[in-house]
Amino acid sequence: MAQPHSHVFLGDRLVPADQATVGVASSAVLYGLSVYTVFPVLVEGGARHAFRLADHFRRLEESCKIIGIDRFAQEWDYARFEVGVRELVAANAPADDVFVRVSVHVVESIPGTRVRGCAIQVSMFVYDAVPIVPQDGMRLKSSPWRRIPDNAIPSRAKVNGAYVNSVLAKQDAIDSGYDDCVFLDGGGHVCELSAANIFLVRGGTLITPDVSCDILDGINRRTVLTLAREEGIPVRERTVDLTELYIADEVFVTGTSAGAAPVFEIDGRAVGAGIVGPVTTALRKRHAAALRGDTEHGWVTPLS
Incomplete structure (x- = not known):
């Protein structure tokens, strides 16, 4: 089980991990009213860089806007976000690759089921970059639990409380001896995994559910689509x-x-x-290179 590294950014300062807490009476705890993003920090020869940092900040902004967490846009901009990330990474000084999870918590105490104007707190913590699924071949099970539709809890927003849906589906898969689940929508069409986007290849064409299929519009999903087009691989985003x-x-x-x-x-x-297969092999290689900064897309932000 991954653990946060020693220093956590909470509110506006670094604190020891065991002191980084959110109140039990807050909306974040009572209603799961937080949004988040996770991005990798890669370590190469002692230097560290973040992958698609600006896109991850934009996702936080968009998640807050969708849910109505208006205080985030009032209190945070990208410059402040990047400073916080830099302070966090410098304080923890990871020697190996890590993930950074950034959350916007609604911390108003017992406000009832509302969100606008409620106080927020931003947290950031570092943990070891351990993959959540096998990297050498996964076994999946279609889930009896349906993906929450966008008109119930928006799929484009990474809302903490919505992940109860993912927990139910993945636990069912694990209990049945599989690695993860395949979520279907109410009509039986493919959405995604519990916490990953899915692609298939047929006849040399790369196919993936489009963004209207109750999926997260994943940043790595977008990365792979860009790389596939650059490789000359035909791409189709559609119902699956x-x-x-x-x-x-x-x-x-x-x-x-x-x-x-x-x-x-x-x-x-x-x-x-x-x-x-050959398409998966090619795109895994390109994706790994992109993470390491071997592309010209401006996706890498040096941190040290």
Whole structure:
């Protein structure tokens, strides 16, 4: 189980990890009323850099706007965010790759079910970059739990309380002997995993559910789509049926904490030849290079 590193950024300063707390009467605790993002900090030869830092800040902004957490835009801008990240990473001085989780908590005490004008607190902490899914071939199970639709809890916002949905689905998969789940929507169409986007390859074309399919518009998802187009791989974003996964040549998933991980089995059916396919191999290589800063996209922010 991952643990936060020694220093945590909370509110406007660094504090020891065991002192970084949010009140039990806050909306964050009572209603799960927080939003978050997670990004990697890579360590190369003692230097550290963050991947797509500005995009992760933008996701926090957008999640707050969708949910109505208006105080974040009033109190935080990108410059302040980057300073906080730099202070946090410098204080913890990781020697290996880490993830940074940044949350915006609504900390108003017992306000009832409302959000506008409520006090907030921002937290940031560092933890070891341990993938949440196997990197050498995953086994997935379609979940009996349906993905929360965007008109119930918006999929574009990373809302902490919404992840109860993911916990139910992933725990069912684990209890059944699988690594993770495949979420379907109310109509039985493929959405995503518990915390990762999904791609399939058929006839050399890369296919993934589009952003209207009750999915998180993942930053790594966007990264892979960009890299695929640069590789000349045909790309289609559209509705995907579960049975398409069964007959796909290749399937893989993406996410900050998932990486770019291949899938070898879905609902007891082998995916393709049961090995990492050529499209997955090419995109994993490009994705790893992008994380390490070997591209010209401006995706890397040096931190030290």
